[in-house]
Amino acid sequence: MRNQEKRKKTFWTVLAVVISALHLIPFYILLTTAFKANNDFSSKWVLPSQLEWANFIEAWEKASLGTAFMNTMIITAGAAILLILFGSLAAYPLARLQTKLNKFIYFLFIGIMIIPPLTALVPLYQLVVDIGMMNTRTVAILNNLAAFLPLTIFLYAGFIRSTVPKELEEAAKMDGAGTLETFFKVVFPLLKPITATVLIISCVFIWNDYQFAIFFLQDKEVQTLTVALSSFFGQNQGSMNLVASAALMSMLPMTALFLFLQKYFIAGLSSGSVKG
Incomplete structure (x- = not known):
């Protein structure tokens, strides 16, 4: 019974992690894109080498x-x-x-x-x-x-x-x-x-x-x-x-x-x- 309960707990934990990841992935891509320079053509999965805070000021005004x-x-x-x-x-x-x-x-x-x-x-x-x-x-x-x-x-x-x-x-x-x-x-x-x-x-x-x-x-x-x-x-x-x-x-x-x-x-x- 204990092994069965552990398997159920593990299953629900893994499922929760997968669902959370699916929701966090778009947010991660949004963050990496928002802080990149306009001439940075690296993959959306890669973190920017330098945080471009000026993007927010320019976007706010435009x-x-x-x-x-x-x-x-x-x-x-x-x-x-x-x-x-x-x-x-x-x-x-x-x-x-x-x-x-x-x-x-x-x-x-x-x-x-x-x-x-x-x-x-x-x-x-x-x-x-x-x-x-x-x-x-x-x-x-x-x-x-x-x-x-x-x-x-x-x-x-x-x-x-x-x-x-x-x-x-x-x-x-x-x-x-x-x-x-x-x-x-x-x-x-x-x-x-x-x-x-x-x-x-x-x-x-x-x-x-x-x-x-x-x-x-x-x-x-x-x-x-x-x-x-x-x-x-x-x-x-x-x-x-x-x-x-x-x-x-x-x-x-x-x-x-x-x-x-x-x-x-x-x-x-x-x-x-x-x-x-």
Whole structure:
């Protein structure tokens, strides 16, 4: 039995190492390319003989990454704040009041999650044009809010049901607290793990959104990182070191966010989705 357990452990360890390597190889190639000089034609597997930090400065200026970073940060932060606020507020009564109407609304949100977002592209584009909100960060924030709100409600509702004790809310109400006061002072502070999960999932997808940004944010002044990088790549296919430098800089904020919130991520995701 011990030998069998050791073999299983070895198998899963090797499998984990192989999967990790498959994910790290593209990142390694990105690093080696980003730090090479433009006239360095050595293999992508070979480390550069000298680190060209100037690549990052040149890429930042040529790709107008300063503006793109600011636009992406505003859109991502704005959508994330609204998702946490509206998602948690909507999930609370759906989790606690098990009426037929609430059950219908809850399963309606789950059903919406199945619909591919691109199916709404044509009518959404026409609506945005009609109300004059093309090339505005506001439309990007609202679009991402609508896209990720069903998933946010699903995760929050499941987490509240399975993790937050009703006795705490009952005690708060006995002390004279209203529903909103109970939620913000008692329930919401306990939602840190699922809030971290919502932040990571939504922010990563919003930060990397291209399919909607390319249609609604065509003006260079409001372009996000994905659109700016796509344009920069098309204009600099002969300077892959600059393209790699720009791509590396664009991924750093979300990498830092994940590393900062990772200890909450698994607990929040499992509690919010498995028992929802």
